[in-house]
Amino acid sequence: MRILLFSVLLMTSLLSFSQRKKKDVIIPQTQEDSLKLEGVIVEAEKQLILENYAKALENFHVAMEMNSQSAAIHFKIAEVLAKSNEGQKALPYGLKAIDLDPENKYYRLGLARIYQSIGFYIDAAKTYEELLEKFPSEENALYELAELYQLTGRREDMFRVFDLIEAQLGVKEEITREKQRIYMKEGKLDNVIAEFQKLIDAYPNEASYKAELINFLIQNRRLDLAAKAIEEYESSESASSRITLMKSELAWMNGERAKSLDLLEDAFETSSIDFQSKFQILSNYLGMKPNPAERSILTQIAVKLADHHQDEFKAQAFVGDLLYQDGKSQDAVRYYLNSVNLSPANYSVWQNILNIEADLSQYDSLVIHAEKALEYFPNQALLYYFSGTGYLIQKDFKKAVRMLEQGRKYTIDPKLLTVIYGQLGDAYNGLKESDKSYQAYDKALMNGPNNDHVLNNYSYFLSLANENLDKALEMSTRLVEQHPNNPTYLDTHGWVLYTNGKFKESKKYLEKAASLDEDGTVIEHYGDVLFQLGEVERAIKQWEKARDLGNASELIEKKIADRKLYE
Structure with missing residues (x-):
């Protein structure tokens, strides 16, 4: 969890000096003095907004000479110095502001942040604690103190502040997430589950928390608890594909894989699950080491998904990968081409297309697609190699030389450079340019002598x-x-x-x-x-x-x- 930071809100007016009752506040004696002071402050604020910190500081110092007992002016000087990364110099002014106006919580928040900026974490924590003694429900201070304890690894103090936040403000998701992160790191799964339950109890109408708990239980093999949670979830929710998916994953984890895949297919038949979720679910199942028969079913589901979402380049490439891995190269190319037609700036897909076409000796297609890919990746040496090789096989030796010579300039991989020089040797031989052919072969053998x-x-x-x-x-x-x-x-x-x-x-x-x-x-x-x-x-x-x-x-x-x- 990332603890939220809140900006300092200065509620005290810099110009309300005449309203102060403290005896040590110097109040301008004339209207002319008041107007002059107001002008200086306005100019200081303007320079601060423009981030002209030196000018802003200069004007605030002038204002302080005119009214040395203004807490607000002292604090503004501290603020400018802090923004200028001069936290050490800012400290005396921040402390003076609090001395002059000890009840102003924003000054204490600002001082604590100055302490943090220069690494004085103990003083920062002390300042926040003092603030909370006066203003126990100050949300900004609670969150920032928790973040400070998190930063310094003071686990127990952080959890104490978390408890204060929850006691005063109720269960907060960001606090719960941070607790769960720590409990996971400590291996305390029961505590993580308890935090989920607190969220569910606090927000009973938020179904996503219930679903998240079930997924957590399944992934951590608390299968009995997961089954019970699914029953409770199903009793409070209408039948949905989300529940079907949960049952599918639970069945898989219980070793009931045929049942699991049947449920998965049922869930995927509905439109209530968005494409991204289906895509991620399929990826997860394929990552759980299915046997060949199970993989075949998952591939069929993936094909249906891709055919139904023909405008999703990821689905097309995903199916292409599955078919390529299964040795169905020609079918894979069809999906890969769909993918690059939708999103041509995908180098790995182009590379797979060209590898397959080279393996299948489809050199006409190889040349066409290599040169299409070069429109998007003009600095990729491998694409020039594929194009040059295609022309070489077609005995168009001039074009082969042109593409291979260009590819050579972009090649940094010694192995690829060997291959390109080898192909150049063949191409120059085809042009009856023996000397260039032999030179290319010699360069190839310099990189790859065998x-x-x-x-x-x-x-x-x-x-x-x-x-x-x-x-x-x-x-x-x-x-x-x-x-x-x-x-x-x-x-x-x-x-x-x-x-x-x-x-x-x-x-x-x-x-x-x-x-x-x-x-x-x-x-x-x-x-x-x-x-x-x-x-x-x-x-x-x-x-x-x-x-x-x-x-x-x-x-x-x-x-x-x-x-x-x-x-």
């Missing part, structure tokens, strides 16, 4: 260009050491060995690759190395197989027809 995609493509393209074959062999060797059963990487290494003229070694890797993956390119490579080793008949059989599988080179028919190797 990146398999880069090691594979870099070594393979070098072998195709018959360039820097020693480097190609070093990279492909490292690749198959890390991935000894990957047919693509085995094929690359075998082909690098082939290009280096190491046909016997090449055969070992290409043969293994061909046994693991019936891909036309891999099978054709295996036939090529067989031909180089003089196994012509076996080579032709492999070429024929490669032709039938597809994805072989344009020379495959000529190789078969002429029984000759063309490269």
Whole structure:
């Protein structure tokens, strides 16, 4: 609870000096003096309102010289100094104001606050206690004294003041909440429950307190008490979806989960529960470790909620998350797209959309949605990566380079930078710009020396260009050491060995690759190395197989027809 602070209300007029009866008050002797004093005070108040504290202080000091026994002027000087963060200097003036007018409660409130501002908490508390002796029902002092004891950790004194507040002002929700917070921290659940009951007794027509008590009892597994409280609540309230929800949660906690979910569905069929409440309730149930069957029912309820509230982006994204987690990626995308159409400035949803589309090889959609997301998040490197990758797969190498180069500028994650440079290497290779391709690959390997995609493509393209074959062999060797059963990487290494003229070694890797993956390119490579080793008949059989599988080179028919190797 936050104890309320009340501003000081100065009820004493600064100009009513002629009405004072104290002998030590100096009263202006002439009308001219009175008018002059009034003018000085008015100007001081004006400067105080404008927060020109130095000017205000100067004028109040002039006023004090004209009437040194005015409690109000002393207090105004204290107030100005306090506002100027000069609490120590303010103290004598605050004390003098009380000395001159000991019955003014507002001066004591102000002095107590000055004490608090400079850390004199004991003096502040003493001042509040003195004030309460004179004005025991002064609400401001009661609340501020309670806050002071709260601040200094004086629990018993704080509770004593709480009791005073309740005795004089009745049960107050803010006081009850603070007590409950302390009792919860101390593990005194019975005391928390007792405080709830006090609120209910004090405000019998406030149904929310009864509902809150029931929820508290359920959450803290006081299930017998919760059941009894639900019965009492139901007897005083007409049947409602709120009661149905309470029964649902109680049944769940009692292990009656099927019953619980039936009640939950019944409650959600009504319109009396607002969307936000339904959304929070579903989130809570899904957080209580439902089994797969229960989760399926909760997901169905969530889908109904989203379909009924198609204008709520949170509901759409929530269902998207549930379906994505359940492996229903295509359905998830539909809800995610609904969500970003309603609220496009949601980066995590865009990211999920793009991840799914990349996984499903939906590259046309990937490019469209990545560039749509960039309208809202133009500095997100990952979005450029997705867009560039989509263009790369579509063989639009110029656009791929443009997006990937832009994304590189925004990338701070070394892993992502490795991937982007790797894709740039592929894109530049597609443009036949070998030098830029190799430079990009080299930069990728600087950040991620064991990146398999880069090691594979870099070594393979070098072998195709018959360039820097020693480097190609070093990279492909490292690749198959890390991935000894990957047919693509085995094929690359075998082909690098082939290009280096190491046909016997090449055969070992290409043969293994061909046994693991019936891909036309891999099978054709295996036939090529067989031909180089003089196994012509076996080579032709492999070429024929490669032709039938597809994805072989344009020379495959000529190789078969002429029984000759063309490269």
